Each structure stands twice: as structure tokens, then as C-alpha cells.
Amino acid sequence: xxxxxxxxxxxxxxxxxxxxxxxxxxxxxxxxxxxxxxxxxxxxxxxxxxxxxxxxxxxxxxxxxxxxxxxxxxxxxxxxxxxxxxxxxxxxxxxxxxxxxxxxxxxxxxxxxxxxxxxxxxxxxxxxxxxxxxxxxxxxxxxxxxxxxxxxxxxxx
Numbered sequence: 030x031x032x033x034x035x036x037x038x039x040x041x042x043x044x045x046x047x048x049x050x051x052x053x054x055x056x057x058x059x060x061x062x063x064x065x066x067x068x069x070x071x072x073x074x075x076x077x078x079x080x081x082x083x084x085x086x087x088x089x090x091x092x093x094x095x096x097x098x099x100x101x102x103x104x105x106x107x108x109x110x111x112x113x114x115x116x117x118x119x120x121x122x123x124x125x126x127x128x129x130x131x132x133x134x135x136x137x138x139x140x141x142x143x144x145x146x147x148x149x150x151x152x153x154x155x156x157x158x159x160x161x162x163x164x165x166x167x168x169x170x171x172x173x174x175x176x177x178x179x180x181x182x183x184x185x186x
Contacts, residue, residue, distance in 0.1 A: 041131040041139065048096075050146075051125035053109055057102025059163060061129060063143070064092035065173055067180050089181035094127060094143055094168040103151075103164040110148055121148045127168065137176075145171035 039045075048058045068088050071081035098106075110120035127146045131139040150167045172179065 039133050039136070041133050041136060045131045045133045047128075047130040047132060049128045049130075050106060050109065051113065051123075051127075055098070055102055055106060057099035057105075058096060059099070060097035060165075061095070063094045063141075063170070063173065065180055066090050066092075086182065089172070091170050091172060093149065094146065094170050095165060096168065097163055097165040100162045100164055103166055106166070107148070123147070127170070140174075140176055142174045143168070143170040144173070145169075 046058075046061075048055050048061065066089075068090060069084045069086070072083045072085065073079060074082040096103075107120040110123050110125070111118050113123035113125065114120070115122070124145045124147050127143040129141040129143075146168045148166060149169045152165045155162050172181065
């Protein structure tokens with residue numbers, strides 16, 4: 030079944046997004062991106078053709094979650110994460126869930142869920158321009174789902 034024809038309906042856009050880290054909502058996010066893959070390898074056999082006889086189930090590899098936002102928003106994320114750490118100062122130690130939702134009236138909500146996320150890097154670049162100053166940070170995540178569906182098999186998680 031393909032997608033539905035939209036008549037006088039709104040597509041999801043940046044105004045439809047709800048971004049949460051450990052159930053706390055943040056509004057100053059300007060960009061979000063991630064990647065994941067499931068590497069499958071061919072299984073060869075004997076014979077003249079050397080055509081693969083099949084392939085492995087593959088190995089799931091989560092990428093990183095890249096989040097760009099206003100400098101004050103990123104600082105608040107660090108403060109909130111640090112409060113979850115044992116000593117209250119490390120924003121790189123806590124592992125938290127992160128969710129990104131696209132919610133628009135008349136459309137099915139889309140929920141991107143990232144599990145066991147940890148802050149791993151930050152990229153700062155400040156320059157004289159008319160745009161506000163932003164920071165880009167990266168989070169490690171162990172696995173990802175879209176509306177509960179995922180790229181990997183989960184029979185024995």
C-alpha cells in the first residue's frame with residue numbers, strides 16, 4: 030500500500046516537530062540528523078558461477094544523532110544531562126532516551142525513538158553574521174525505532 034493522497038491536509042514540517050531528551054522538551058533545535066545500517070554479507074559457494082548462495086542476516090550498526098541548536102538551548106541540554114550524572118557535573122555520562130515526533134492534525138504521528146543515548150561530541154563555530162550562534166552536538170545511540178518498527182531483528186534483545 031502506498032501513501033495516501035493529501036487533500037487540504039498539512040504535511041509534516043519543522044513546525045510539526047517535538048524534540049525531547051529524557052522526557053524534557055527543547056524548542057531551540059534547528060537541525061537533527063542520524064544514520065543507521067544493517068550490513069549483510071554474501072555467502073559464496075562452489076561452482077563455476079561463484080554466484081552467492083545467500084547472505085547473512087547482517088549486523089546492525091547505529092550511527093550518531095547530530096543535533097544543532099541555539100547556543101543557549103545546547104547549554105540547557107548539557108545542564109539537564111549533568112544533573113542526571115552521579116556527581117552532577119558530567120553531561121557525557123548519563124544514558125537517556127531521545128525522541129523526535131512529527132505531529133500534524135489529520136496525519137498519523139511519526140515517532141523516532143533513540144535508546145541509550147549519550148553525549149559524545151560538540152562542534153562550535155562562531156562567525157560574524159546576521160544569524161544566531163548555534164552549536165552542533167552528537168549523541169551515541171544503541172538502537173532506533175520509527176513508530177515501533179526497526180531495521181534489526183529483536184527476538185533476543
